[in-house]
Amino acid sequence: MRCVLTADHEIPDRAPLVILPGDAVQIGDRDTEWPAFVFVTAAQGTGWVPARHLDIDGSVGTVRLGYDTTELPARLGEDVDVLVDDSESGWSWCRNADGREGWIPHRVLAVA
Numbered sequence: 001m002r003c004v005l006t007a008d009h010e011i012p013d014r015a016p017l018v019i020l021p022g023d024a025v026q027i028g029d030r031d032t033e034w035p036a037f038v039f040v041t042a043a044q045g046t047g048w049v050p051a052r053h054l055d056i057d058g059s060v061g062t063v064r065l066g067y068d069t070t071e072l073p074a075r076l077g078e079d080v081d082v083l084v085d086d087s088e089s090g091w092s093w094c095r096n097a098d099g100r101e102g103w104i105p106h107r108v109l110a111v112a
Contacts (some may be wrong), residue, residue, distance in 0.1 A: 001082045002112040003094070009074045009108050016070040016102075017047030025049075027056055027070040034105075036089040050089050072102030079112055080104065 009085035019025065028039035030051070031067050037048040040061065047069035054061040072094050074080060083101065091103045 001085075002074070003080055003082055003109040004112045005074045005076055005078045005080070005104070005108055006110050007015050007108045008076050009104050011071040011073045011102075014047065015045055016035060017042060017045045018066070018068045018070075019044065019049065019051075019053075019063045020066045021063050025054065025061045025063060027054070027061045034090060050086070052088070070102040072076070072096060072100060072104050074104055074108075080109075082109070 012065045023042055025040040025042045028041065031037040031048055032049070036050050038051045040047060040049050049067050050067065053063060053065040053067050055064050074096065078096065080094040080096050082094050086092065090106045092109060093101060093107060094104045095101045
């Protein structure tokens with residue numbers, strides 16, 4: 001599906017985190033703006049991950065379904081292709097015209 005950006009999407013000043021099934025993580029806070037996400041700390045770094053991708057036991061977790069936290073910076077009016085839509089979390093994995101991929105929140109996407 002082709003979408004257009006209705007606003008800029010700036011990415012966080014944090015390296016993307018890629019976690020794989022079986023990885024151990026420390027569980028942090030749940031996001032107040034995006035309640036599907038919890039903040040995790042892994043051997044590879046930190047990032048926001050959908051809680052449903054984890055088996056959580058208190059403050060520790062095990063990755064059940066791998067996840068890549070890469071976000072795609074994009075500008076108002078830019079066209080992107082939606083490759084994966086995660087309606088539960090409110091984000092879509094997109095590809096821009098240069099072939100770069102990452103997550104963009106639904107709130108800045110409109111069907112082109």
